[in-house]
Amino acid sequence: MSNPQPVLELRGLFAGYGEMEILHDINIHVDKDEVVAIIGPNGAGKSTAIKAVLGLLNIRNGKILLENTEITDTPPEKVVTKGISYVPQTHNVFVNLSVEENLEMGAWTRSEGIVERLEEMYVLFPDLREKRKQAAGSLSGGQRQMVAMAKALMVDSKVLLLDEPTAGLSPKYRAEIFETIQKINGEGVPILIVEQNAKQALGIANRGYVLVDGTNRFTGTGAELLADREVARMFLGGRD
Amino acid sequence: MWTSFGFEFVNFYLIPGLVLGCIYALGAIGITLTFGILRFANFAHGEVMMTGAYLTWTISTLAGSLLGWALHPLIAAIPAVLAAIGILILIDRYFYKPFRDAPTIMVVMASFGMMLVVRSTVQFIWGPNQLTFVKGIDRPNEAVRQFTADFDMMLLVPNKHFWIMAGTIIIMLGFTYLLERTRIGKAMRAVSDSPDLASVTGIDVEAVVRATWIVGGFCAVAAGVFLAMDIQFLETTMGFRMLLPMFAAAILGGIGRPFGAVFGGLIIGLAEELSAYPWIGDAPLISPGYKTGVAFSIMIIMLIVRPSGLFKGRTF
Amino acid sequence: MDQLLGLLLYFFSLLTVGGIYALLALGLNVQWGFAGLFNVGIAGFAAVGAYTYAILTTDTSPFHYGGLGIPLVFGGVAAMLLSGVIAGIIGVICIRLRADYLAIATIGIAEIIKLFLKNQTDLTNGPRGINKIPRAWEHLSEERFYTSAPMTWITDAAGWEAFFASLPRWWWQPMFTITVLLFVFGVYLLLERARLAPWGRMMTAIRENEHAAQAAGKDVTRRRIEAFILGAVIMGMAGAFFAQHLRLIDPTNTFDAAKLTFLIWVMLIAGGSGNNRGAILGAFLIWTIWSGSELVINSSVEIIANYQDLFDVGVLRTRAGYLRMLLIGILLQFILQRYPSGILPESRPAAIGKQ
Numbered sequence: 001m002s003n004p005q006p007v008l009e010l011r012g013l014f015a016g017y018g019e020m021e022i023l024h025d026i027n028i029h030v031d032k033d034e035v036v037a038i039i040g041p042n043g044a045g046k047s048t049a050i051k052a053v054l055g056l057l058n059i060r061n062g063k064i065l066l067e068n069t070e071i072t073d074t075p076p077e078k079v080v081t082k083g084i085s086y087v088p089q090t091h092n093v094f095v096n097l098s099v100e101e102n103l104e105m106g107a108w109t110r111s112e113g114i115v116e117r118l119e120e121m122y123v124l125f126p127d128l129r130e131k132r133k134q135a136a137g138s139l140s141g142g143q144r145q146m147v148a149m150a151k152a153l154m155v156d157s158k159v160l161l162l163d164e165p166t167a168g169l170s171p172k173y174r175a176e177i178f179e180t181i182q183k184i185n186g187e188g189v190p191i192l193i194v195e196q197n198a199k200q201a202l203g204i205a206n207r208g209y210v211l212v213d214g215t216n217r218f219t220g221t222g223a224e225l226l227a228d229r230e231v232a233r234m235f236l237g238g239r240d
Numbered sequence: 241m242w243t244s245f246g247f248e249f250v251n252f253y254l255i256p257g258l259v260l261g262c263i264y265a266l267g268a269i270g271i272t273l274t275f276g277i278l279r280f281a282n283f284a285h286g287e288v289m290m291t292g293a294y295l296t297w298t299i300s301t302l303a304g305s306l307l308g309w310a311l312h313p314l315i316a317a318i319p320a321v322l323a324a325i326g327i328l329i330l331i332d333r334y335f336y337k338p339f340r341d342a343p344t345i346m347v348v349m350a351s352f353g354m355m356l357v358v359r360s361t362v363q364f365i366w367g368p369n370q371l372t373f374v375k376g377i378d379r380p381n382e383a384v385r386q387f388t389a390d391f392d393m394m395l396l397v398p399n400k401h402f403w404i405m406a407g408t409i410i411i412m413l414g415f416t417y418l419l420e421r422t423r424i425g426k427a428m429r430a431v432s433d434s435p436d437l438a439s440v441t442g443i444d445v446e447a448v449v450r451a452t453w454i455v456g457g458f459c460a461v462a463a464g465v466f467l468a469m470d471i472q473f474l475e476t477t478m479g480f481r482m483l484l485p486m487f488a489a490a491i492l493g494g495i496g497r498p499f500g501a502v503f504g505g506l507i508i509g510l511a512e513e514l515s516a517y518p519w520i521g522d523a524p525l526i527s528p529g530y531k532t533g534v535a536f537s538i539m540i541i542m543l544i545v546r547p548s549g550l551f552k553g554r555t556f
Numbered sequence: 557m558d559q560l561l562g563l564l565l566y567f568f569s570l571l572t573v574g575g576i577y578a579l580l581a582l583g584l585n586v587q588w589g590f591a592g593l594f595n596v597g598i599a600g601f602a603a604v605g606a607y608t609y610a611i612l613t614t615d616t617s618p619f620h621y622g623g624l625g626i627p628l629v630f631g632g633v634a635a636m637l638l639s640g641v642i643a644g645i646i647g648v649i650c651i652r653l654r655a656d657y658l659a660i661a662t663i664g665i666a667e668i669i670k671l672f673l674k675n676q677t678d679l680t681n682g683p684r685g686i687n688k689i690p691r692a693w694e695h696l697s698e699e700r701f702y703t704s705a706p707m708t709w710i711t712d713a714a715g716w717e718a719f720f721a722s723l724p725r726w727w728w729q730p731m732f733t734i735t736v737l738l739f740v741f742g743v744y745l746l747l748e749r750a751r752l753a754p755w756g757r758m759m760t761a762i763r764e765n766e767h768a769a770q771a772a773g774k775d776v777t778r779r780r781i782e783a784f785i786l787g788a789v790i791m792g793m794a795g796a797f798f799a800q801h802l803r804l805i806d807p808t809n810t811f812d813a814a815k816l817t818f819l820i821w822v823m824l825i826a827g828g829s830g831n832n833r834g835a836i837l838g839a840f841l842i843w844t845i846w847s848g849s850e851l852v853i854n855s856s857v858e859i860i861a862n863y864q865d866l867f868d869v870g871v872l873r874t875r876a877g878y879l880r881m882l883l884i885g886i887l888l889q890f891i892l893q894r895y896p897s898g899i900l901p902e903s904r905p906a907a908i909g910k911q
Contacts, residue, residue, distance in 0.1 A: 054440055080442030088440065094433040097426065104423070105430045109442040151441065281656035283596075283663070338893050345594050345655045349821070350892055352596055352659075356818050357885035363878040367871065480814065484667055487660045529675040536664045543657060544649055 005068055006031050007190045008053070008084070008159045013062035015052045021060065022048045024215045028192070030159055035181065035191045037205035037222065039198040041234075045214035046194040047089065050161045054086055055079050066158065081109045083158035089167055092148035095137030099128050102136050102147050106154030114154075121150040124183060142173030146180065153184065160184065162193040166200075178204055202226045210234075251396045253517045254510070259401050259470060261509025262408035266463035267482055268489035268501035269415065270456030272553075276432035276496025277452045278336070280344050283351045285460060285486065287358040288324055290479030292461030293468040294366055295320035297373055313374065314403065317465045325457040331358075332453055355480070363476045370475045373468040374400070404466045411462055412502060415455070419498065424451045432496045484532055485512070488539035494553025503550070508535050565726055568733045569801075570847060575736035576797050578839035581823045582743050582832060583790030589830035589902065590751065590759045591783035593651070594659045599816040600666030601788045604642060605635035605795025606805050607673060610686045615700055617688070620681035625700075628692055632796045639792025640785045642669075647781040666813045673807035685806025689799045692735055694728035696720075736797055740836065743790055747832050750786075759783060815881065819846065822888045830902025837900060842884075849880050 006029035016022040022045045030036045038046045051057055053064055055076045064072045066082055074082065094102050103121060107114045122129040125146045131139060136147050145165055152160060162181070166174040174197065182204055185191050195201035202208050202222040210218040210231055218231055225231050267289055274282040300316035303309040335354055339347040380396035388395040418425040424447070431438045431448045439445055467482065468474055489508045493500025515526040515534045526534060542549065580598060587593040595601075613631035616623030626634075642665065650661045673680045680686065695701050702708070702716035711719075720727075750756050762769040762776050770776050799805050819842065827838020853876045861869040891898070 056440075076439045077442055077445065080440065086440050088437065091434055091437055094430045094437065096433045097429055101426050101429075104426060105438070105441055105443060108423075108427065108444070155442070275656070281660055283659075335889055345592070345659075346892065346896070348594060348656055348659055349825075350889060352818065352821070353885050353888045353892070356814055357882055357889070359814075360878040360881035360885060364875050364882060367875060368878070484660075484664050487664075491657075491660070527675060530671055533668055533671055536668050539664065540649060540661065543653065543661065547653055547657070 006065075007034075007067060008192065009063075009065040010049065010053065011063045011065065013049075013052060013064065014060040015048070015057045015062070016060070017057060022214050023052060023057075024213075026052075026062070026211070026214070027216055028209055030190050030192050031206075032190060033185070033188060034206040035185050035193065035204055037198075037201040037208040038192070038194045038211060039196075039201060039208060039225075040211035040217070044211040046211055047163050048214070049211065050086070050163050050192065050194055053079070053084065053161060080155065083156065084161065085152035085155060085157040085159070086161045087145075087148045087152045087163060087165060089163040089165075093136040093139075093144050093151065095135065097136060098133050099136055099139070099147050100132040102151045103154050106151035110155050117154055121153060124153075124187075125150050125180070140173075142169050142176065145169065145173070145177055149180065149184070153189070157189050159190045159192060162191060164194055164196055166195065166197055174200065199226070247394060249517065251394075253513050255395075255397055255401060257510035257513030258506065259404050259509070260513060261506035262404055263463050263467050263470070263505075264482070264485050264489050264509045265502040265505025266408060266411065266459045266466065267486040268493070268505045269459040269498050271486050272490040272493065272496060272498055272501040273428070273432075273452050273456050275490060276553075277428060277435075278347075278449060279435070280347045280351065281487070283348070283483065284331070284354040284358055285456070286479030286481070286483035287355050287362075288328060288457060288460040288479070289464030289467065289482060290474075290476060291327070291358060291362055291464070292317070292320050292324045292457075293373070293464035293474055293478070294362055294371075295323050296461070296465050296468070297371060297474055298366075313465055313469055314407065317461060320465070321458050321461045324461045325454050328453040328457045329450060332449065359476055359480070366474075366476070368476060370473045372472065373474050374472045378472075400469045404470060407462065407466060411459065415459070415498065418455065424448065428452060428455075481532070484539075485509075485535035488535040488542075491539050491547075492542050492549055494549025494551040497549065497551045497553040500549055500551035500553060508538060511535070511538060561726075565729055568729045570843070572733045572736050572797075572801050574840045574843045575733070575740045576794050576801060577820065577823060577843050578740045578836045579736075579743060579794035579797065580791055580820045581827065581835040581839040582740070582747060583787040583794065584820055584824050585787075585829060585832060585835040586747060586750075586783050586790065587787035588824065589832075589835070590756065590763075591780050591787075592655070592763045593780060593784050593787075594655045595662045595784070595787070596659050596817050596821075597646075597662030597664075597666035597669075597813070598791060598820050599811045599813045600662070600669040601639045601643065601791035602795035602798060602816065603666075603669050603673060603807065603811040604639045605792030606799035606810070607680060607686070607795075608635040608638045608792070609796035610689045610799045610805060611679065613690050614686060614688060615690075615698075617681075617686075619684070620677075620686055621679045622686075625704075628690060628695060632793065635796040636789045636792040639795065640789040643785045643788030644781065647784040651780045651784065652777055663813070663817075666817070670807050670811065670813060673811075680807070683806060683808060685804055685810070686799075687804045689803045689805065691728065691732060691800040691803060693731040697728070732800070736801075739793065739797070743793075744832050744836060751832065755779075755782075818888075819884070822884055822891075824898075825888065825896075826891050826898055828898030828900035828902060831898070831900045834898050834900035834902075838898065841899075845887075846880070846884065849883065850877075853880055 009029040010026050013023055013026040014021060026049055028038065028049065038049060040046050048057065052059060055074050059072055063070055066084065071079065071082060094105060097105065103118055104114065107117060127143060128146055128150060131143065136144060139147065166177050169177065178200055181191060181193065193201060202225050205222040207221050208225045209216060210225065218225060218228065220228065267285065270285050271282060274280065274285070296313055296317045299319055300311045300313060303311045303316065331354055335350050336347050339350060378398035378400045380398050381402065384395055384397055419429060427443050427448050428451055430443060431445055435445065464479070467478060485508050489504035490501045492507060493502070493504030512531045512534045515531065516524040516528045519525045580602060584595065584598060587595050609631040611622055612624055612626040612634055613628050614622040646661055646665055650658045674683050690698065696707065697720040703713050707716060758774055758779055762774065762779060766776055802810060823838040823842040824835050826842055827836070828834025857869060857872050857876050860872065
C-alpha cells in the first residue's frame with residue numbers, strides 16, 4: 001500500500017504542547033493525488049496531528065517529511081513557503097479584510113501569477129467572485145470556509161491540510177464542501193483532512209486513519225474502513 | 241450671531257480644537273497600530289513624538305548655523321523621521337523583540353522603561369530647559385481673514401494651523417492608501433486581525449512589525465513636529481503629556497482601528513478645547529488646568545460603557 | 557566626632573527612605589507579584605496618602621486647608637483608606653479588562669491626582685506644596701502638641717520644654733527610622749501570612765490559570781480587586797511616611813509620576829516579584845545604587861572638570877541626574893531580559909488541592 005515517495009509523511013511521531021504529550025507514535029502518509037482522512041473520537045489528537053505538521057507543537061521524537069525532505073520543527077510561517085497549505089478549523093479568515101484581500105494574503109509567499117491564480121480560484125469557488133469586495137467577516141459559515149480554502153490554495157500547494165472543514169455547517173453546505181474538496185483534489189492537490197463527519201469523509205477519501213488516544217488504531221482505504229464493523233460501531237453508528 | 245457667538249467659538253475654541261485633534265489623531269495612529277499588531281500598549285510612544293521634534297529642531301538649527309539655510313520645520317522633519325524610525329527599529333530589536341513570545345505585560349513593562357530611557361537621553365543631550373522651536377508670533381493668515389470678513393464670518397487662522405491641518409489630511413490620505421491598496425498595508429490589517437492566522441498563512445510577520453514601526457514612527461514624528469509648531473517651543477515632557485489623550489483616542493476609536501483612532505483623536509482634541517468654552521455663564525465650563533482630565537474621563541466612560549470603542553475594535 | 561554623627565544621621569535618613577520604598581515595593585508586590593496587576597500609578601497612590609496625611613495633620617496655614625488637629629495616627633489611617641478607595645474604583649472599572657487597560661488607567665489616575673493637587677490651590681497650595689508636615693516623634697517637640705492633650709496629662713509646657721532641651725537635637729531621627737522599619741516588618745509579616753493563607757494560594761491559582769480558577773468557582777475579579785486595594789492601602793501608608801520624612805511635599809517634584817513609579821518597579825523586579833523579602837531587598841538595594849550612583853556620577857563629573865576644559869562642565873553637572881535615570885532604565889531592561897525572576901525568585905506555596 002505504501003508508495004515509494006509519499007508527498008507528506010508523519011513517521012513515528014511523538015508530540016504535544018509543553019510538557020503534555022498528546023501524540024504517541026503516529027504514522028500517517030499522504031501520496032500523490034490522494035485524499036486522506038483522519039477520523040476518530042474527540043480528543044484523539046486528530047487536529048493535533050495536523051498542527052504538528054505546521055510546526056505549532058513540541059515534537060519529542062519522530063519525523064515529518066515533505067517529499068522525503070525533513071521539515072520537522074520548521075516554524076509555521078516557513079512551512080507555508082515549502083508548499084503546505086493549512087486551513088484551521090476556526091478563525092480561518094481575516095474577518096476585517098475583504099474576500100479578495102484574504103486571497104491576496106494567501107498569496108503572500110507567491111511572487112508572480114497572483115492575478116491568474118485569483119481567477120482560477122473564482123472559477124473553483126464561483127460564489128466568491130460576486131462577494132469579493134465584501135468583508136470576510138460578513139459571510140456565512142460555509143462561505144467563510146470557501147474563502148479559507150481558496151486563501152490556502154493561493155500558493156502552489158504540494159498538499160492541503162484541512163482541519164474539520166465542515167464543523168458546525170448545515171448539511172447542505174457540508175455536501176458542498178465535500179464536493180469542493182473532490183474538485184480541488186481533481187486539480188491534482190493531495191489533501192489531508194481531519195473530520196468529525198466520518199462517514200462522508202471516508203466516502204470521498206482514498207484512504208483513512210482512525211486515531212484513538214493519540215495513536216493509530218485502524219488504517220485502510222476509505223471503503224475498507226466504512227465496511228469495518230468495529231470502526232462502524234465505534235464512529236459511524238448514529239452519525240449522519 | 242457670528243459676532244456674539246460664532247466668532248469667538250470658532251476662532252478660539254473650534255479651530256484650536258481641530259488642530260489639537262489632528263495632533264492627537266496622528267499620535268494615536270501609532271498607539272493603535274502597535275496595540276493591534278504587536279498587541280501591547282506602548283508607553284514610549286509619546287517620547288518618540290518628543291524626540292522627533294527635538295531632532296527636527298537640531299537639524300534646522302544646524303542647517304541654519306552651518307549652512308545658513310532657513311529650513312521650514314516640515315523640511316527638517318524629513319531626516320528626523322528617518323532617524324526616529326531607525327531608533328524605533330533598534331529599540332524593537334533589542335528591547336521589545338526578546339518578549340515576542342512572553343506574556344504581553346513584559347513588553348508593556350519594557351516600553352514603560354523605554355519611556356524613561358528615551359526621555360532621560362533627550363534630557364541629557366538637550367538639557368531640561370525649554371527650547372524655542374519657532375520664534376515670533378504667527379499672525380492670522382491675512383488673505384483668509386479678509387476673504388471671510390467679507391462674508392461677515394471672520395476667521396483668524398495662523399498659517400501654522402493651516403500647515404498642521406493640511407499636513408494631517410495629506411498624511412491621512414497616504415495612510416489610507418497604504419492600508420487599503422498596498423500589500424504590506426493589507427498584511428498589517430491581517431496581522432492586526434489575527435496574528436496566528438497570519439503566521440500560518442505565511443505572512444512575514446516581522447516585516448509587518450517593521451512596517452508598523454515605520455508608519456507609527458512617521459506619524460508620531462509628524463505629530464511631535466506639528467505640536468512643536470503649534471506651541472512654538474520644545475520641552476522634554478511634551479510627549480508624556482500627549483500620552484494619555486492619545487491612549488484615550490485609541491480606546492475611543494477602538495483598539496486596532498486606525499481610522500477609529502483618527503476620529504477618536506479629533507473628538508478628544510475638540511472635547512479638550514471645547515470644555516474650556518463658557519457654555520454656562522461666563523466662566524470656562526471646566527478649568528483649563530483640568531484639560532487632561534477631559535481625555536481621561538472620556539476614556540474611563542468608554543471603558544465602562546463600551547470597551548471595544550466606537551468602531552468595535554478589539555477587546556481583550 | 558561631629559562628622560561621624562553627621563554620617564550616622566545621613567545613614568538613618570537613607571534607611572528611612574529605603575524603608576518607605578520597601579513599603580511601596582511591598583504594596584506593588586501584592587498587586588503585581590501576587591495578583592499580576594500592572595499598576596503604573598504608584599506615585600498617584602503615594603501622593604494621595606501623603607496629601608491626605610498632610611492636610612489632616614498639618615497646623616493652620618494661610619496657604620492651604622488645614623489646622624484640623626487630627627492625631628497623626630488617624631491621619632495615617634485616613635491616608636490608607638483614601639488610597640484604597642481610589643484603587644477600588646479604578647479596580648472595579650478596569651480589572652475585568654486586559655492588563656494593558658489597567659496600566660493606562662493607572663497612569664491616567666496618577667496624572668489626574670497630580671492635576672487635582674496642582675489646581676485645587678485652596679486645599680493643597682497648588683504647585684508650591686504643603687510645608688511643615690508633622691513628623692512622628694519629632695512632632696512631640698512642637699508647641700501645639702505639647703500644649704494639648706494627651707501630652708499635658710504628663711507634665712506642663714515648661715516641663716516638656718525642659719525635657720526636649722535636654723535631648724540632643726536629632727533625638728527623633730533614630731526613633732522615626734525605627735518606626736518606619738517596624739512598619740515595613742509588620743507589613744511584611746502580614747503579607748507573608750496572607751500569601752500562605754488560602755487567600756494567597758487562591759491568588760497564585762488565579763495567576764497560574766485564570767480559567768481553571770474561574771471554573772473552580774473562584775470569584776477571580778473580586779480577588780483581584782481585593783489585591784489591588786490592599787496594595788494601594790500599603791502605598792497610601794508609604795505616602796504618609798514619605799510626607800513625614802520630607803516635611804515639604806509638592807505635586808510635581810515629590811511625586812514625579814513616571815520616575816517614582818518606575819523606581820519602585822525596578823526595585824520589585826530586581827528583588828524578585830512575588831517574593832516579599834525580594835521586594836524589601838530590591839527596595840534597599842536599588843535605593844543604595846540610586847543614591848550611590850549620584851555620588852559616583854557627581855565625583856566623576858568633578859574629575860572630568862579637573863582634567864579638561866574642552867567643554868562647559870557646568871552643563872554636565874546639571875544633566876548628570878538624567879544620566880542616572882538612563883542607567884537605571886537600562887538596568888531594568890537588562891534584569892527583565894536576563895533575570896526576570898529577580899534576586900530572590902518567588903517560592904510558590906503549594907496550590908490548592910495539592911500537597
